[in-house]
Amino acid sequence: xxxxxxxxLAVHYGGIKAVKGISFAVEEGEMVCLxxxxxxxxxxxxxxxxxxxxxxxxxxxxxxxxxRLPAHALIGRGLALVPEGRGVFARxxxxxxxxxxxxxxxxxxxxxxxxxxxxxxxxxxERREQVxxxxxxxxxxxxxxxxALMGRPKLLLLDEPSMGLAPLMVQKVFEVIRAVAAxxxxxxxxxxxxxxxxxxxxxxxxxxxxxITIADTAANLLADTRVxxxxxxx
Amino acid sequence: MVYGILGLINFAHGEIVxxxxxxxxxxxxxxxxxxxxxPLVALIALAxxxxxxxxxxxxxxxxxxxxxxxxxxxxxxxxxxxVSIVLQQLAMLxxxxxxxxxxxxxxxxxxxxFGAQINALQVIIMAVAALTMTGxxxxxxxxRLGRAMRxxxxxPAIAGLMGVDVNRIIALTFVIGSxxxxxxGVLVSANYGIAHYHMGFILGLKAFTAAVLGxxxxxxxxxxGGVLLGLIEALGAGYIGDFTGGVLGSNYQDVFxxxxxxxxxxxxxxxxxxxxxxERA
Numbered sequence: 001x002x003x004x005x006x007x008x009l010a011v012h013y014g015g016i017k018a019v020k021g022i023s024f025a026v027e028e029g030e031m032v033c034l035x036x037x038x039x040x041x042x043x044x045x046x047x048x049x050x051x052x053x054x055x056x057x058x059x060x061x062x063x064x065x066x067x068r069l070p071a072h073a074l075i076g077r078g079l080a081l082v083p084e085g086r087g088v089f090a091r092x093x094x095x096x097x098x099x100x101x102x103x104x105x106x107x108x109x110x111x112x113x114x115x116x117x118x119x120x121x122x123x124x125x126e127r128r129e130q131v132x133x134x135x136x137x138x139x140x141x142x143x144x145x146x147x148a149l150m151g152r153p154k155l156l157l158l159d160e161p162s163m164g165l166a167p168l169m170v171q172k173v174f175e176v177i178r179a180v181a182a183x184x185x186x187x188x189x190x191x192x193x194x195x196x197x198x199x200x201x202x203x204x205x206x207x208x209x210x211x212i213t214i215a216d217t218a219a220n221l222l223a224d225t226r227v228x229x230x231x232x233x234x
Numbered sequence: 235m236v237y238g239i240l241g242l243i244n245f246a247h248g249e250i251v252x253x254x255x256x257x258x259x260x261x262x263x264x265x266x267x268x269x270x271x272x273p274l275v276a277l278i279a280l281a282x283x284x285x286x287x288x289x290x291x292x293x294x295x296x297x298x299x300x301x302x303x304x305x306x307x308x309x310x311x312x313x314x315x316x317v318s319i320v321l322q323q324l325a326m327l328x329x330x331x332x333x334x335x336x337x338x339x340x341x342x343x344x345x346x347x348f349g350a351q352i353n354a355l356q357v358i359i360m361a362v363a364a365l366t367m368t369g370x371x372x373x374x375x376x377x378r379l380g381r382a383m384r385x386x387x388x389x390p391a392i393a394g395l396m397g398v399d400v401n402r403i404i405a406l407t408f409v410i411g412s413x414x415x416x417x418x419g420v421l422v423s424a425n426y427g428i429a430h431y432h433m434g435f436i437l438g439l440k441a442f443t444a445a446v447l448g449x450x451x452x453x454x455x456x457x458x459g460g461v462l463l464g465l466i467e468a469l470g471a472g473y474i475g476d477f478t479g480g481v482l483g484s485n486y487q488d489v490f491x492x493x494x495x496x497x498x499x500x501x502x503x504x505x506x507x508x509x510x511x512x513e514r515a
Contacts, residue, residue: 071391083395087389092385092388151396
């Protein structure tokens with residue numbers, strides 16, 4: 001049974017069909033990407049899975065129907081989303097942002113997890129008292145990642161983590177993402193930078209105007225002439 | 235407080251203060267007649283007022299504001315004014331149009347501090363106000379609930395992703411705000427010895443002025459604004475006679491609140507401690 005199973009997911013914005021009944025699955029421990037042009041419906045798909053917008057279709061995490069739960073119940077089931085852009089609480093301190101990531105938890109391991117995040121992201125420890133809005137864009141992206149990890153997710157949805165970052169920072173963010181995947185967290189990655197995404201993921205789905213048009217392994221997608229022409233610059 | 239989290243100016247807040255004062259009074263009268271000691275009666279009356287207002291705040295949020303959460307900003311503002319009118323009329327039907335005198339339950343011994351007359355009741359009011367403000371600041375800045383409130387204020391959708399039940403946090407904010415309004419109502423009516431169905435209007439406007447003066451949405455700012463506004467009013471009312479050669483007297487006290495409001499809105503709309511926020515569409 002896949003960890004995440006999405007069937008016939010459809011989202012309408014008014015009369016516009018942003019996602020037109022897509023189905024896909026992510027196995028436990030996999031790192032899968034959803035690539036496609038701007039406006040293809042990638043972000044909408046992630047938001048629908050995280051119950052931030054109304055959608056039709058079935059979304060299952062293991063055997064539980066997520067599409068019947070309110071958004072705030074998902075993190076307790078092991079699903080975390082790092083939203084597009086920064087999405088950190090700019091007026092809360094770095095430490096408070098990380099604490100918000102563990103808001104739903106009341107186990108005794110929060111301090112230990114915080115120490116792990118500080119090992120993974122040393123800058124977050126140095127800047128723990130600083131208000132998050134004063135961090136650089138890249139650091140905010142790191143903080144958003146760290147905050148999501150504080151929730152101990154089984155499945156991490158990442159929405160455009162490279163957006164707006166300098167190349168060096170993109171590398172750093174992806175190093176962290178790889179390290180997280182290596183710890184056994186399943187990742188569904190949405191990226192416009194298709195090359196980058198396919199290089200770190202094992203499988204990929206290509207989205208085009210609300211539908212999945214190609215599904216294959218990352219290696220095959222990197223070699224696919226259609227994908228090369230459309231998303232990898234020839 | 236509610237503004238900080240919802241971006242909604244709760245114009246009905248003053249009316250909740252008024253209901254708090256009148257509910258306390260309603261509880262006070264039979265109790266005072268029963269011969270219980272004054273301070274105990276005051277405490278019970280306060281508890282009654284707080285409970286009534288908490289329930290009221292919860293109901294108002296549920297009925298009047300929650301359905302409009304995603305509506306344009308003007309809609310809940312108008313609703314707030316509507317709620318305020320409804321509460322005023324309701325209070326008039328229950329308690330009538332008369333001014334009610336509040337029995338003196340607490341000692342009114344007078345002291346002289348630095349040449350100013352102050353009575354025991356006023357000392358209690360100041361102590362309660364200081365305690366409440368400290369408590370509120372601690373709640374908002376030092377607790378898990380407060381953190382969730384501030385996170386919700388900043389971005390409810392993302393707070394939801396963290397597992398925050400946004401509806402619950404907003405309802406709680408209203409309930410806490412209303413409990414404080416009840417406390418304010420009891421203190422104000424005890425201080426002036428009077429309560430009536432129309433008292434909330436001017437109190438609400440002054441609270442709004444204090445919040446704007448301090449920087450709306452900023453808790454510390456609102457407290458500072460409140461203290462400053464009180465001083466401006468008291469000093470202004472005291473000296474207005476001298477300045478105008480006796481033409482205007484201290485009964486023009488309320489004018490100062492509006493004067494301050496207008497000056498702040500013209501010269502520093504973000505308030506003393508407020509940061510510049512982009513106007514939401």
